[in-house]
Structures are given as structure tokens and as C-alpha cells.
Amino acid sequence: MPDQRSVFRICTLCEATCGIEVVIEGDTIVTIRGDAEDPFSRGYICPKAYALKGLQEDPDRLRQPVKRTAAGFVPIEWDEAFALAIGGLSRARAEHGDNAVGVYLGNPSAHSLHSMLYGPVLLKALATQQVYSASSADQLPKMVSAALMFGGGLTIPVPDLDRTDYLLVLGGNPVVSNGSLMTAPDVKKRLEAIVARGGKVVVIDPRRTETARIATEHCFIRPGTDALFLLALCNVIVGEGLDDLGAAAEHVSHLSQARDIVARYCPERVAARCGIAADVIRRIARELCAADSAACYGRIGTTCQEFGTLASWAVDLVNVLSGNLDRPGGAMFAGPAASRGANHQQPGRAQRFGRWRSRVRDFPEMFGELPVSTLADEILEPGAGQIRAMLTVAGNPVSSAPNVGRLAEAFAAVPFMVAVDFYINETTRFADVILPPPAPLERDTYDVALYHLAIRNVAKYSPPALPKPAGQPDEWEILLTLAKGLMGQAAIDLATVDDFIARALTEREIGDGGRWEGLTVDESMKASASLNGPRRLLDLMLRVGLHGDGYGRDVGGVSLATLEANPHGVDLGALQSRLPAVLGTADGTIDLAPELIVGDLERLDASLAAEVPSHVLIGRRHLRSNNSWMHNIREMVKGKPRCTLLIHPDDAGALGVASGNRLRVASRVGEVIATVETSDEIMPGVVSLPHGWGHDVEGVELSVAREHAGVNVNVLSDDRAIDTLSGNAAFNGVPVTLTAL
Ligand SMILES: Nc1nc2c(c(=O)[nH]1)N[C@H]1C(S)=C(S)[C@@H](COP(=O)(O)OP(=O)(O)OC[C@H]3O[C@@H](n4cnc5c(=O)[nH]c(N)nc54)[C@H](O)[C@@H]3O)O[C@H]1N2
Ligand SMILES: Nc1nc2c(c(=O)[nH]1)N[C@H]1C(S)=C(S)[C@@H](COP(=O)(O)OP(=O)(O)OC[C@H]3O[C@@H](n4cnc5c(=O)[nH]c(N)nc54)[C@H](O)[C@@H]3O)O[C@H]1N2
Ligand code: SF4
Ligand SMILES: [Mo]
Numbered sequence: 001m002p003d004q005r006s007v008f009r010i011c012t013l014c015e016a017t018c019g020i021e022v023v024i025e026g027d028t029i030v031t032i033r034g035d036a037e038d039p040f041s042r043g044y045i046c047p048k049a050y051a052l053k054g055l056q057e058d059p060d061r062l063r064q065p066v067k068r069t070a071a072g073f074v075p076i077e078w079d080e081a082f083a084l085a086i087g088g089l090s091r092a093r094a095e096h097g098d099n100a101v102g103v104y105l106g107n108p109s110a111h112s113l114h115s116m117l118y119g120p121v122l123l124k125a126l127a128t129q130q131v132y133s134a135s136s137a138d139q140l141p142k143m144v145s146a147a148l149m150f151g152g153g154l155t156i157p158v159p160d161l162d163r164t165d166y167l168l169v170l171g172g173n174p175v176v177s178n179g180s181l182m183t184a185p186d187v188k189k190r191l192e193a194i195v196a197r198g199g200k201v202v203v204i205d206p207r208r209t210e211t212a213r214i215a216t217e218h219c220f221i222r223p224g225t226d227a228l229f230l231l232a233l234c235n236v237i238v239g240e241g242l243d244d245l246g247a248a249a250e251h252v253s254h255l256s257q258a259r260d261i262v263a264r265y266c267p268e269r270v271a272a273r274c275g276i277a278a279d280v281i282r283r284i285a286r287e288l289c290a291a292d293s294a295a296c297y298g299r300i301g302t303t304c305q306e307f308g309t310l311a312s313w314a315v316d317l318v319n320v321l322s323g324n325l326d327r328p329g330g331a332m333f334a335g336p337a338a339s340r341g342a343n344h345q346q347p348g349r350a351q352r353f354g355r356w357r358s359r360v361r362d363f364p365e366m367f368g369e370l371p372v373s374t375l376a377d378e379i380l381e382p383g384a385g386q387i388r389a390m391l392t393v394a395g396n397p398v399s400s401a402p403n404v405g406r407l408a409e410a411f412a413a414v415p416f417m418v419a420v421d422f423y424i425n426e427t428t429r430f431a432d433v434i435l436p437p438p439a440p441l442e443r444d445t446y447d448v449a450l451y452h453l454a455i456r457n458v459a460k461y462s463p464p465a466l467p468k469p470a471g472q473p474d475e476w477e478i479l480l481t482l483a484k485g486l487m488g489q490a491a492i493d494l495a496t497v498d499d500f501i502a503r504a505l506t507e508r509e510i511g512d513g514g515r516w517e518g519l520t521v522d523e524s525m526k527a528s529a530s531l532n533g534p535r536r537l538l539d540l541m542l543r544v545g546l547h548g549d550g551y552g553r554d555v556g557g558v559s560l561a562t563l564e565a566n567p568h569g570v571d572l573g574a575l576q577s578r579l580p581a582v583l584g585t586a587d588g589t590i591d592l593a594p595e596l597i598v599g600d601l602e603r604l605d606a607s608l609a610a611e612v613p614s615h616v617l618i619g620r621r622h623l624r625s626n627n628s629w630m631h632n633i634r635e636m637v638k639g640k641p642r643c644t645l646l647i648h649p650d651d652a653g654a655l656g657v658a659s660g661n662r663l664r665v666a667s668r669v670g671e672v673i674a675t676v677e678t679s680d681e682i683m684p685g686v687v688s689l690p691h692g693w694g695h696d697v698e699g700v701e702l703s704v705a706r707e708h709a710g711v712n713v714n715v716l717s718d719d720r721a722i723d724t725l726s727g728n729a730a731f732n733g734v735p736v737t738l739t740a741l
Contacts, residue, residue, distance in 0.1 A: 003025050003026070004023055004024065004025045004030060005023075005024055005025075006021050006022065006023050006024070007021075007022045007024065007463060007464075007465040008020070008021055008022075008035050008037075008038075008462075008567040008568055009022065009035075009441075009445070009460075009462030009463060009465060010445065010447065010460055010462050010569075011045065011048070011049040011052065012108070012111040012112065012440050012445055012447075012462075013048045013049070013051075013052070013111075013440075013626050013630070014046075014048065014177070014178050014179075014180075014626065015111075015178065015179060015180050015181075015182075015183050015450050015453070016041070016046075016178040016179055016183060016184060016185040016186075016187070017040065017041070017183055017185060017447050017450060017451075017454070017458075017460070018034065018035075018038070018040075018041040018044055018045045018046070018049060018178075018185045018186075019034065019035030019037075019038025019040065019041045019043075019185075019460065019568060019569060020032055020033070020034065020035055020045060020049050020052075021033050021034070021035045021036075022052075022441060022465040022466075024465060024466065027466060027467065029053045029056060029057075029441070029465075029466070031050075031053070032045075032049055032050050032052055032053050033045065034049070035568055037568040038185075038460070038568050038569050039458060039568065039569055039570070039571035040185055040454075040456060040458045040460070040569060040571070041185030041186060042185075042186070044185050044186035044189070046178060046623055047623060047624050047635065047636075048623075048624065048626060048630065048636070050635065051624075051630055051633045051635055051636050052440060052441055054633035054634065054635055054636070055439060055440065055441075055630070055633055056439050056441050056442075056466065058632055058633060060423065060424075060632055060701060060702055060703055060704075061422045061423060061436070061439065061632075062421075062422045062423065062424070062434060062436035063422075063436060063469055063472070064076070064077075064436070065077070065078060065080075065081030065433060065434060065435050065436065066424075066433070066434050067080075067081070067084060067432060067433045067434075068431065068432050068433070073424060073434070073701070076433075078435075078471060078473065081433055081435055082435075082481055082482070082485060084432065084433045085418040085433050085435060085482060085485075086482060086485035086486060086490065088389060088416040088418065088432060088433070089101055089126075089389050089391060089416070089418060089482075089486060090485075090486060091389075091416070092388040092389035092415070092416055093389075093486075095388070096386070096388050097384075097385070098126070098127045098128050098129075099128050099129050099130050099385050099387075100128075100130075100385075100386070100387060100388040100389060101126055101128045101130065101387070101388070101389045101390075101391065102128070102130040102131075102132065102375065102378060102379065102387035102389070102390045102391070102414075103122075103123065103126060103128060103130065103131050103132065103390075103391045103392075103393070104132045104133060104372070104375065104390065104391070104392045104393070104395045104397050105119060105131075105132070105133040105134070105392075105393050105394065105395060106133070106134050106392065106393065106394040106395020106396060106397070106400075107134040107138070107394070107395070107400075107627060108394040108629075109133075109393055109394040109395075110134075110449045110450070111445075111447065111449070111450070112394070112437075112443075112445060112475060113444065113445040113446045113447075113448060113534045113538065114437075114443065114445075114474060114475035114476035114479065114533075114534050115393060115394065115475060115476075115479060116448045116449055117448070117476065117534050117537050117538075118475075118476040118479040118480050118483070118534070119393065119479060121479065121480060121483045121501060122393075122479045122480075122482055122483040122486075123368070124483070125482070125483035125484070125486040125487045126391070126486060129356045129365065129370070130370065130378060130387055131368055131369045131370065132369060132370060132371070132372045132375050132397070133369055133372070133395070134372070134395060134397075134400065135367070135369060136369065136370075136371040136372045136373065136726070136727060136728050136729065137304065137372050137373075137400060137401055137402070137728070137729045137731070138300070138303065138304065138728075139180075139181055139303055140303070140308075140366065140367075140371075140723075140726045140727070140728040141302075141303040141308030141309040141311070141312045141723050141725070141726045141728050142156055142181060142298075142303050142308075142312040143156070143366075143367060144309050144312070144353075144366060144596075144725065144726045145309050145312035145313040145316065145594075145597065146312075146316075147351035147367075148313070148351065148585075148591060148594035148596060148597060149313065149316055149585075149590055149591050149592070149594060150582065150583055150584065150585065150590060151351065151583050151584025151585035151586075151588075152351075152582070152584045153351070153367050154449075154452045154453075155333065155582055155583075155584065156181055156333075156452075156453060157316060157319060157325060157326070157331035157332055157333055158181065158182045158183075158297075158331065158332060158333075158334060158453050158454070158455050158575075159182060159295035159296075159297045159330075159331055159455065160293070160295060160328055160329050160330055160331070160332045160455060160574075160575055161182070161184055161187070161190045161191070161194070161295075161455045162190060162193070162455065162456065162574070163293065163328050163329040163574070164194060164199065164293050164294060164295045164329040164330065165194070165197075165198070165199040165200070165291040165292045165293050165294065165329060166194075166199055166200045166201075166202070166287065166288055166291035166293070166294035166295070167191070167194055167199070167200070167201045167202070167294070167295055167297065168202050168204070168284070168288060168294065168295070168296045168297065168318070169201065169202070169203045169204065169205075169211060169215070169297050169298075169299075170203075170204040170205070170221075170226050170229075170230070170296070170297070170298040170299075170301060170302050170311070170315065171204070171205060171226060171298050171299050171300055171301020171302035171303070171305075171311075171732075172211070172297060172298065172299030172300065172301065172302075173205070173207075173209040173210060173211045173299075173620070173621060174187040174188075174191070174211055174299075175187060175188045175191070175209070175210040175211040175213075175214065176209070176210050176211070176621050176622065176623050177299075177300075177621050180299050180300065181299060181453050182297060182299075182453060182455060183334075183447075183450045183451065183453050183454040183455065184454070184455045184456075188214065190455075191211070191214055191215070192214055195214070195215075195216055199291070200216045200217065200287065200291065201214070201215040201216050201217075202215060202216065202217045202218075202219075202284060202287075203215045203217070203218045203219075204218075204219050204221045204226070204229065204276075205218065205219075205220070205221065205301060206220055206221055206222070206223050206301075206618055206682065206683040206686045206688075207618070207620065207646070207681055207682050207683065207686070207688060208220075208680075208681040208682075209620075209681075219276050219280060219284075220275055220276075220683040221274050221275055221276055221683075222273060222274055222275040222612070222683070222685075222686075223301070223305060223616050223618050223686060223732050223733035224305045224306045224307060224607070224616075224730070224732065224733035225270070225273050225274040225275070225307075225607075226298065226301070226302045226305070226307070226311040226314070227307040227310035227311040227313075227314050227604055228265065228270035228273055228274055228604065228607075228608070229270060229274045229276060229281065230296075230311060230314035230315060230317070230318055231261070231262055231264075231265035231270070231314055231317075232265045232266065232267045232269070232270045232271075232274075232278075232281045232285075233281060233284060233285045233288070233318055234258075234262035234265070234285075234314065234317055234318060234321050235262045235263060235264075235265045235266050235267065236267060236281065236282050236285035236286070237262075237285050237288075237289060237318070237321050237322055238259050238262050238263065238321060239263070239266070240285075240286070242285070242286065242289040242322070243259075243321045243322070243323070244322075244323045245320060245321065245323050245325075246323035246324075246325075246327055247325070247326050247327055247577060247579060248320050248323070248325045248326055248579060248590060251579050251580050251583065251588075251589055251590050252320065252589060252590045252591075252592050253587065253589035253590065253591050253592065254591055254592045254593035254594075255592055257592070257593040257598070258317060258321075258592035258593045261593060261598065261601065262317070262321075266278075267279075267281035267282055269608070270608070273607070273608055273612075275683070288318070288322055289322050289323075292329065293324060293327065293328065293329025293330050294322060294324050294329070294330065295319065295324060295329070295330050295331045296315050296316075296318040296319050296322075296324075296331065297315065297331070298311060298312060298315040300619070300731075300732070301618070301732055302315065303723075303728060304619075304728065304729055304730060304731040304732050305723065305730050305731075305732045305733050306607070306721065306722075306723060306724075306730045306733055307600075307603075307604055307607070307723060308723035308725075308726060308728050308730070309596075309597060309600065309723055309725040309726045309728075310597060310600055310601070310604055310725070313594070313597050316331070317592065319331040320590065320592060325579075325590075326577050326578060326579045327577065328574070328575075328577075332575040332576075332577070332578070333575070333578040333579075333582045334451065334452055334453055334454045334455075334457060334575060335457050335546050335547070335572070335575065335576055335578060336448075336451040336452045336454070336457070336545070336546065337451065337457070337459040337542055337545050337546060337547045337548070337558055337570075337572060338446065338448050338451070338459070338538060338541035338542045338545050339448075339452065339541065339545050339546065351584075353365065353366050353596075354366075358370045358371070358374050358377075358378065359378060359381070359383070359385045359386075360374060360377035360378055360381045361374045361377055363727045364727075366726065366727070370727070371722065371726070371727030371728065371729070372397060372401045372402075372729065373401070373402050373403075373719045373720075373722050373727060373728075373729050374719070374727070375387075375397065375401065375407065375410065376403065376406045376407045376409070376410040376719065377719075379410035379411070379413060379414050380406075380409065380410050380413060387414060388414065388415050388416070389414065389415065389416040389417065389418075390411065390414050390416075390417040390418070390430075391417070391418045391419075391420075391482075392417070392418075392419045392420070392421065392427055392428065392431075393419075393420040393421075393479070394420065394421060394437075395421075395427065396421075396425050396426055396427045396428075396627070396628045396629060397427055398411055398426040398427040398430070399425065399426040399427065399628040399691075399692060399694065399712060399714065400627060400628055400691060400692065400714065401714060401717075401719075401729065402714055402717035402718060402719040402721070402729045402731065403669045403670070403714070403715075403717060403718060403719035404426070404694075404712055404714040404715055404717075405669065405670045405715050406669070406719065407719075408426075408430075408697070411427065411430040412430060414430070416432055417430055417431045417432055418431060418432065418433050418434075418435070418482075419431040419433075419434045419435070420434075420435045420436075420437060420475075420478055420479070420482075421434060421435075421436065421437075422436040422437060422439065423629060423632070423701075423702060424699070424700065424701035424702070425628070425629065425695075425700055425701075425702060426628070426694070426695070426697055426700055426712075429697075429698075429699035429700055429701070430699075435478050435482075437474075437475035437478060438464075438468045438469075438472055438474060438475060439466075441464065441465040441466050442464050442465075442466050442467065442468045442469075442472075443464050443468070443474055443475060444461070444462055444463050444464050444534070444535065445462045446459075446460070446461050446462065446534075446538050446563075447460075448538070448541070455575065456571070456572075456573070456574060456575065457547070457571075457572035457573055457574075457575065457576075458569055458570065458571055458572060459542070459547070459558055459563055459569065459570045459572060460563065460566075460568070460569030460570070461538070461560060461563035461564060463564075463567075474533065476533050476534050477494060477533075480494055480497060480498065480501075481494065483497075484497050495532065498532055498533060498536075501537075502525065502528070502532075502536050502537060502540070503521070503525060505537055505540060506521050506524050506525055506540055507521050509540055509541065509544050510524055510544060514544055515550075516544065516550040516551070516553050517553065519544070519550065519551060519553070523551060524540060524543070524544075524551060527543075527551055528540060531560070535560060538560055539559055539560035539561075542558050542559055542560060542563070543557070543558075543559045543560075545558075547572050549562070558570060558572075596725060597725070600724065600725045603724060612685075613735035613736075614685065614737075615651065615685060615686070615687055615735070615736050615737070615738055616685065616686055616687075616732075616733045616734060616735055616736065617665070617667070617686075617687055617688070617689060617713070617716060617732075617733075617734040617735075617736045618686055618687075618688045618731075618732040618733065619688065619689070619690060619691050619713065619731055619732060620646065620688045620689075620690050621690060622642050622690060624636045624637075624639075624642075625642070625690070625692060626692075627691070627692045628691070628692035628693075629692070631692070631693070631695060631702070631704070631705035631708060632702040632703070632704045632705040633704065634704055637704065637705070637707075637708040641675065641708065641710065642690065642710075643674075643675075643689070643690055643693040643710025643711060644674065644675050644676065644677035644689075645663060645665060645674035645675065645676050645677065645687055645688070645689050646677050646678075646679055646681070646682045646687060646688040646689075647663075647676055647677070647678055647679075647682065647687045647738075648678070648679070648680060648682050648683065648684040648685075648686070649678045649679070649680055650684050651684055651685065651687070651738075652676060652678045655738055655739075655740050656740050657676050657740050658676065658678060659676055659677050659678050660675065660676065661675075661676045661740065661741070662674065662675055662676065662741045663676055663738050663739065663740060663741065664738070664739040664740075664741060665687070665689070665716060665736050665737075665738055666716075666736060666737050666738075666739070667716040667717070667718055667734050667735065667736050667737075668718050668720070668735075669715075669716065669717075669718050669719065669720075670715040670716055671715070671716070672689075672694075672711040672712070672713070672715050672716060673711065673741065674689060674711055687736065687738070689711070689713040689716075690710075690713065691712075691713045691714060691731070693709065693710025693711060693712055693713070694709060694710055694711050694712025694713075694715070695708070695709045695710070696709035713731075714731075716734055716736060717729065717731050717734055718730075718734055721733075721734060
């Protein structure tokens with residue numbers, strides 16, 4: 001086809017970073033397929049990648065800013081939109097102080113080069129302590145345990161999937177989610193390869209998931225009991241003398257304290273509560289230790305629950321005690337090409353939490369944020385410091401956060417709101433003005449976040465596949481225009497502010513030259529003089545990074561130019577041992593028994609005696625959905641309805657219901673009417689509803705999603721049910737009562 005061209009890039013919809021080939025004719029997408037020459041994904045894509053075409057063409061996707069009027073949303077010009085947004089936010093600050101503006105950053109901002117680099121600038125300009133994100137509805141507990149153990153919130157070991165002989169998966173369903181806190185395209189094939197080479201994949205999950213089906217073993221576990229199970233594994237490992245810390249041995253601290261702790265959790269003590277027999281726990285511990293290499297991996301089921309931080313810590317305690325940390329086939333630290341911080345940790349600057357505290361429920365700040373479970377409190381509770389204006393960027397908290405009934409009330413009550421988003425959905429319907437970013441295929445990207453968690457070191461720069469519509473600012477330009485307006489610098493042009501930011505980042509990254517002999521800030525600034533925006537910052541991060549060219553000092557190293565010359569991506573090899581360079585704790589050790597974590601064990605112990613509710617609710621994901629925001633693409637929602645309440649046939653029988661019947665599901669905070677789907681893949685006493693549905697609420701302008709509305713599980717999720725240590729939402733394990741209709 002003479003007029004067709006292909007653009008090679010990554011898909012930004014989930015963490016797997018699959019390479020895609022976007023075939024274009026004129027300004028129209030002909031098709032999207034896997035990039036066969038991508039060294040990481042080797043042609044694999046899931047059905048969502050093709051939906052990027054639907055997203056590009058979706059008539060409901062905003063291509064121009066809109067403002068709210070009595071007659072609904074009306075399109076406006078960009079100048080007016082910026083003036084309205086900056087004016088409204090500035091007014092709230094002027095009248096009520098900096099903390100009167102609340103900010104929520106959603107999940108797609110982690111997948112965007114532009115918001116990863118310019119989001120922090122906007123936050124700085126806002127100078128508010130009322131910062132929230134999807135992190136506290138997701139991986140915050142893991143970040144907390146990683147910071148306490150290893151000294152960095154992103155210093156999270158990932159299973160070395162391609163070399164391991166034994167993978168223990170808790171609370172993750174990577175065959176469907178495509179992996180999380182583990183960037184690994186085509187996880188299914190990589191897991192099948194473990195089994196094919198004689199290894200084991202063991203899945204611990206209250207549902208026999210798609211991942212469990214290809215595993216060598218699956219065990220049901222009672223929701224919320226992973227920390228107990230994992231500590232019992234450690235108990236056996238230590239008790240039977242199977243512990244041999246290997247390379248980590250010389251870097252750990254508080255080992256004897258950790259050994260004393262695990263001594264208290266013998267399998268017999270936890271078995272009934274976990275729903276896993278003591279002899280099974282013993283066998284799993286022995287087999288894990290007997291394997292040539294093994295990795296323990298936990299995800300949403302282990303973080304979005306009552307003991308999220310304890311479970312996250314215990315996952316890595318298993319990795320350390322079994323001698324699998326930082327060795328091939330074990331749990332290893334990635335070596336990302338572009339990195340701020342994690343490539344050169346500075347021991348002695350321990351993570352500090354609680355630099356400020358939330359006003360209503362007294363949560364400590366963590367990583368500059370407060371838990372989203374308390375956002376409604378901060379908006380609704382009157383008093384000094386109350387949120388009077390909201391800014392959301394790439395987030396849909398009124399769908400995705402706990403107790404959305406109350407959060408919707410809060411968003412309806414907040415006097416002024418700005419959204420940076422391209423849909424009018426459950427959250428943005430409350431905005432006074434919405435600023436739409438370009439569609440994902442219309443902008444460039446590089447995954448600065450998720451390569452920190454990649455199971456292989458790779459680097460791929462993605463150019464835009466399609467031009468932006470006339471007048472459409474780039475996403476970084478939107479964020480930076482807001483930032484400079486909020487700093488009272490609206491009159492200064494964007495390029496000048498951007499130069500200033502680039503110099504500040506360069507000074508921070510290079511400082512005294514870092515590991516590069518004689519490198520100066522001026523040399524770097526001069527070398528990137530032809531670049532601007534995210535491309536300039538990315539070039540800097542790549543060139544001074546772990547695999548960088550040091551501005552010509554290492555000729556084999558990478559730069560933006562190298563990546564542009566390799567459109568399919570650059571393979572930087574299998575993971576390497578990174579101890580002790582990655583450690584950033586105060587004393588440069590791996591803390592096996594951090595004080596905060598040890599302090600939370602009492603709460604865990606109390607759970608052993610607590611009464612078990614008759615039914616608890618957990619979540620689930622589907623290959624053709626992406627949290628709350630891809631249901632307006634027809635290919636994503638076709639087929640039979642997926643928003644069903646999964647229930648064990650025995651439980652359904654006791655209630656007198658069968659598949660297709662409807663049940664009233666009620667929790668402390670709300671109730672929904674759900675359609676029943678019986679299956680013995682779910683543990684008795686546990687029911688499951690997926691999140692991201694319930695699109696039929698008033699004001700949502702998503703025509704396709706509305707036809708496939710489903711119900712919102714987060715009407716049931718309790719904003720008081722949290723992992724106490726981190727404040728993270730406990731979506732899994734919510735007690736519910738079921739009533740047949
Ligand atoms: N198709 C698709 N892919 C996605 C997403 C999506 O919405 N759709 N979302 C993306 C995002 S933002 C994320 S964070 C990742 C999440 O990635 P994953 O964590 O792999 O996602 P889930 O499929 O929710 O898997 C969680 C599992 O935990 C189990 N579980 C629930 N409670 C417990 C418990 O107490 N203990 C244990 N051991 N297991 C429990 C559930 O049954 C479920 O199988 O997926 C990403 N990928
Ligand atoms: N019950 C339950 N609730 C959950 C979960 C669960 O497992 N169970 N999972 C939780 C998890 S892991 C997560 S990550 C959260 C997700 O929670 P959120 O991040 O709040 O929600 P998303 O559904 O990801 O919504 C993303 C929003 O960003 C917009 N958007 C998409 N791309 C872009 C872009 O490039 N730029 C901008 N500016 N906007 C964009 C979309 O239109 C949408 O409005 O949900 C959490 N909620
Ligand atoms: S797994 Fe699917 S959604 Fe995730 S990056 Fe790959 S193609 Fe995109
Ligand atoms: Mo997530």
C-alpha cells in the first residue's frame with residue numbers, strides 16, 4: 001500500500017508496554033497490530049491495543065475544552081478555558097489558603113511521559129498538602145514496605161520471570177491484567193515457559209483465576225490473610241533451617257528480630273484463618289526453598305486489603321529469607337535507562353512519612369500524598385483547611401475510589417472544579433471546566449515509571465502516531481500553562497518557563513557531574529538545546545542514567561537519539577544484581593523488621609480471633625476492560641455482560657438464586673442490585689464484582705458505556721476499610737450481606 005505508513009511505539013493502556021505498529025493512511029488509522037520486532041513484547045498485544053483506534057475515533061472523546069453552563073457543557077476556546085481554570089483555582093487559594101485546592105492524579109498519568117515530568121511542576125505550583133492519587137487505591141502499601149525495607153518507594157523487586165524455576169503469585173492475575181508492579185508483555189507465555197522448563201507456578205487466590213488455570217498449583221485463601229500465610233511460610237523456612245540469605249546476607253539488618261517475629265506464626269496457628277491447611281503451607285515453603293531459584297510476587301489482592309503493608313513486607317521477607325533476593329531467577333531490581341533517583345540512591349536520607357497530616361482523620365502524608373479514602377471527608381467537613389476547589393488529572397475517583405456514594409456527594413458540593421481529561425464521566429461531570437489532552441496516539445511517550453519494574457531492561461521511545469488537531473496543546477503544555485498561571489506568571493511564555501525547568505532538573509541530575517567525569521550543567525544544556533518539553537528532560541535522564549552515553553563519554557550508551565534510531569526499542573539485557581547500589585535506607589541496609597511494620601503486627605494478631613463474616617467481596621479484572629475508562633469503545637464491551645456477581649454454587653443455593661437472578665448486595669456504606677453468575681472458581685464465602693462499571697449515573701456523557709452500564713462495586717467499598725498503616729483502600733474483603741430479590 002503506497003500511501004500507508006507505520007509508526008512503531010508502545011501501547012500505554014496498561015503496565016506491559018507492548019510494542020505496537022500503528023498503520024496509518026492520511027490521518028486515519030488503518031489498523032493496529034503487535035510490533036513483531038519489539039525486543040520485549042515480540043509482537044504480542046492484547047485486545048486493548050486495537051481499542052486505541054476506537055479511542056482515537058470515539059465521537060464522545062473531547063477534542064476541545066468545555067465549560068459547564070445551566071444548559072450543560074458547551075465547547076470553549078483554549079484561552080478561555082485556561083483563564084477559567086486558573087482563575088477559579090487561584091480564587092480558592094486567595095480566599096482560603098493553598099490547602100483549599102485538592103488535587104487527584106489518576107492512573108493514566110503514570111503511563112504518560114508528559115504528566116510524569118510536568119505533573120510534579122503543577123503540584124509544586126499548587127503548593128497544596130491536599131494531594132491524592134490512585135496510588136492509595138492501588139500499590140501504596142508496596143511503596144511503603146519498599147521504602148521502609150529498601151529505602152525507596154519504587155525500589156520494588158520484581159520476579160525474574162524468564163529465569164525463575166518457581167513463581168509464587170498472591171493476589172495477582174497477570175494473565176488478565178497483563179502484569180502489574182511487574183512490567184512483562186505476554187505474561188501468559190512467560191508463565192507457560194516456567195512450567196515448560198520444569199518449574200512451578202503456584203497461585204494463592206480466593207478465585208481460581210485465568211492465571212491459576214495455567215499454574216501448576218492453586219490454593220484458595222481467605223481474603224485479607226496473606227500476611228499470615230506468608231509469615232507462616234517464613235516460619236517454616238527459618239524453623240526448618242532452610243534460610244540462606246545468599247547475596248543479601250551482608251546487606252540486611254534486624255535479621256534476628258525478623259526471625260523472632262516469624263517464629264510466632266507457625267502454620268497451625270494461621271491455617272484455619274487463611275483457609276489453607278498447615279501441611280500445604282509447609283510443603284509450599286519447602287518446595288520454594290528447594291527450587292534452584294524462586295520468586296514471590298504479590299499484587300492488588302495483597303495491597304488493596306486490610307493488611308496491605310504487612311503482606312507487601314512479608315512477600316519480600318520470603319524473597320530475602322529464601323535467598324532469592326537480587327539473584328537471577330529470584331526477585332530482582334530493574335535497572336531502568338531513564339530514572340530520577342533510583343539509579344543512584346543516597347543512603348542516609350531515609351524516607352520520612354507524616355511531614356503533614358490529613359485534617360479530618362489524621363492520616364500521615366506518604367510520598368507527598370494523603371489517602372483517597374479520606375478525600376470526601378476533606379471536601380465535606382467544614383473548617384479551616386477544607387477543600388474548596390478540586391483539580392483532577394487523568395482520574396475518575398467518583399468511580400474508582402471507595403464509597404463513591406459519599407464521594408459523589410462531595411464532588412457535587414465542591415464549589416469549583418477543573419478536570420484535565422478527555423471524557424465526561426462519573427467524575428468530570430462535576431467539573432466547571434474540562435481541558436482535554438490529546439489522545440494517547442497523538443503524543444509521544446516513554447515509560448519513565450514502569451521500566452523501574454520491568455522484568456528485562458529495555459528502552460523504547462514512542463513518537464506520536466498521528467498529528468494533534470489544530471490548536472490542541474500537548475499534555476505537558478496544558479500542565480505547564482496551568483502551573484505558570486497558578487504561580488502568577490501567566491504573562492511569561494511557556495518556552496522560558498520550560499528552559500528554567502530543564503536547567504533545574506539538569507542541576508539536580510548532574511550536580512557535581514555524578515558518575516560522569518567532567519560533565520557540567522552547561523555542557524548538558526548545550527547538547528540538548530535543540531530539544532524542548534518532555535523530550536529534553538527525557539534525553540537528560542537517559543544520557544546521565546544507568547545505561548546512558550554520558551554525553552559521548554560512553555559511546556555504547558543510550559540517548560534520545562539512539563532510541564529514535566531504534567524505533568522498535570533497545571534491549572539492555574536481563575536484570576543484573578543491583579545490591580547494594582539500589583539501597584537508600586538511612587544505614588544503607590535492607591531493614592527486615594522496620595519499626596512501623598513491626599508495630600502493625602498486633603492488629604494482625606487480633607484478626608486471628610476476629611469473627612469471619614459470612615460473605616466478603618473481592619474484585620476482578622477482565623482482559624477487555626481497563627479500570628473505568630475504556631467502556632465507551634464498542635469492541636471492549638461487546639459480548640455477554642461482564643459486570644456480574646460471581647458466587648460459589650453452594651452459597652447461591654443457600655440463598656435460592658441461580659445464574660441470571662438478581663441479588664441485593666449491601667455493605668456498611670451502600671447497596672447495589674447485581675446479576676448473579678455462579679461458579680466453583682470462587683471460594684465459598686467470597687463473592688466478586690469487577691470495578692469500573694456503573695456508567696448510568698446522571699450527567700455521564702458516554703453513549704456506548706451507558707448502554708452497558710453495569711453497577712459500581714465502589715458503592716459498596718467502605719472508605720473506613722483501609723490498610724491502617726498506609727491508609728490504602730481495602731477493596732478486597734469487604735463484608736457484605738446478600739438478599740435474594
Ligand atoms: N484487563 C485489565 N488489565 C489491567 C487493568 C484492568 O482494569 N483491566 N488494570 C490495571 C491496573 S490499574 C492494575 S493496578 C493491575 C492490577 O493487576 P492484578 O493485581 O494482577 O489484577 P487483578 O486481576 O485485580 O488481580 C487481583 C487478584 O487478587 C485476588 N484477591 C482478592 N483479594 C485477595 C486476597 O485477600 N488475597 C489474595 N491472595 N488474593 C486476593 C483476586 O481474586 C484477583 O485474582 O491491572 C492492570 N491491568
Ligand atoms: N473496587 C475496586 N476499585 C478499584 C480497584 C479495584 O481493584 N477494585 N483498582 C484500583 C486501581 S488499581 C486503580 S489504578 C484505580 C484507577 O482509578 P483512576 O485512575 O481514578 O481511574 P481510571 O479508571 O484509571 O480513570 C482514568 C481517567 O483518566 C482519563 N484519561 C485516560 N487517558 C488519559 C490521558 O492520557 N490524560 C488525561 N489527562 N486523562 C486521561 C480517562 O478518561 C479517565 O477519566 O482504581 C482503583 N479502584
Ligand atoms: S497488554 Fe494490552 S493493554 Fe497492556 S500494553 Fe499490551 S497491548 Fe496494551
Ligand atoms: Mo492500578
